[in-house]
Amino acid sequence: MRRGPDEAWRALALRQEGLLSRRQLSELGVDRWAVRSQVRAERWTLRTPMVVSTTTGPLSRAQVRWLGVLHAGPEALVGDLSAAEVHGLERWHRDDVTIVVPQGLELDEDVEGVVFRRTRRALGPMSASSHLPVMRLEPAVLHFADYQHSRRTAQGVLAAVVQQQLTTPERLHEWVRRMRPLRWAGLLRTALDEIEGGARSVSELDVARLCREHGLTPPHRQVRRRGSDGRLRYTDCEWDLPGGGVLVLEIDGAFHMHAENWEDDIARERSLVSTDRIVVRCTARELREEAYRVAHDLLRLGVLRTGTGSCP
Structure with missing residues (x-):
């Protein structure tokens, strides 16, 4: 059995977070006079010349999405x-x-x-x-x-x-x-x-760019390590060094600047250090703006060159 206009627009409004376009209403048999009547009675709200809402009050995020597509x-x-x-x-x-x-x-x-x-x-x-x-x-x-x-x-x-x-x-x-x-x-x-290849953040992408531009060997990323405290952790970047050791680079973003996170990072770094593993840190800002300095220090600490790129 075919639904009447009132039942049809209600069903459509339910699917569209309470938003309806004039075009849709016209296709459902609701003319502009009926729309005007609903708006004047303050049961509906005219949101744009093309769209009404069957609710009043501020629109939710989901309703704004529907407002945009119905208007356009x-x-x-x-x-x-x-x-x-x-x-x-x-x-x-x-x-x-x-x-x-x-x-x-x-x-x-x-x-x-x-x-x-x-x-x-x-x-x-x-x-x-x-x-x-x-x-x-x-x-x-x-x-x-x-x-x-x-x-x-x-x-x-x-x-x-x-x-x-x-x-x-x-x-x-x-x-x-x-x-x-x-x-x-x-x-x-x-x-x-x-x-x-394993980069999980924009800072790790910055490390990859640094390696390309300065001719450094690409690092291993997100390596699983168990710290001295027994906790399983993931390091940002690691390089195998010629002498058999490992260099770990941890990248600090704004999140790490808060006091409680800073202390956690200190404890994390200490738990990862061993006789054959060096842990160093840099900030995300340094990778963006002073990559040459980070590259210079990585080379000084033993990271190998690939034979391409510019010398820092």
Whole structure:
């Protein structure tokens, strides 16, 4: 039995976090006069000229996503980091929701809390199988990475989605191929090769770049070590030294600067040191801005050259 307009819009609103477009309502037999009546009675709220909500009050994050795609029309997708957030990416939050739209789409006004990004790419093949119009994870993060001014941000988001086990370097490599041309294609491929080799963070990617540029042997990454306290730990980078020893490099980010973490790091370092294992530390800032100094010290401590790169 066919549902009436009232039952139909309620079912659709339930699937769309309470948001409905005027186009959808018209297709369901709800005309503009009925919409006006609901808004005047304060049962619905006009969020944009094209979209109403069947709830009042501030919109949730999920509702803002629906607001963006419904306002922009049927071809629009939640994209970039907003799509990655839907797929489970953590610690890369941005306040605004990004909606990716076709290049030629005309939008008459801004929507609070929403950023529209235009693309000449076909959006259909990048769409995930979901009731929410959202990009697949891989093209979403690659699209975001490709317009970044910061190389570290572009590399870092790829490391994050792999480290959080949301995708694999192989799948990302395939989407780099499918999305060509990408401005940062070479950089992204190199980063994915390093991630496939074990790099789990942007700082570890910086170490890989340091080794390439200064001709140092690449390190072993995330080596399992049992400290003197019996606890199992993972070291950031390790090199086998010519004399049979091991050099460990631990990389300190902002997290390590807090007093309680600093003390934990001291205890961790002490537990890993042995007669044949040296532990040294550097900061993430040094890797970004003073890589030559770090390279010089690694060479001085016995890390071998590969025969390529420049001397620090």
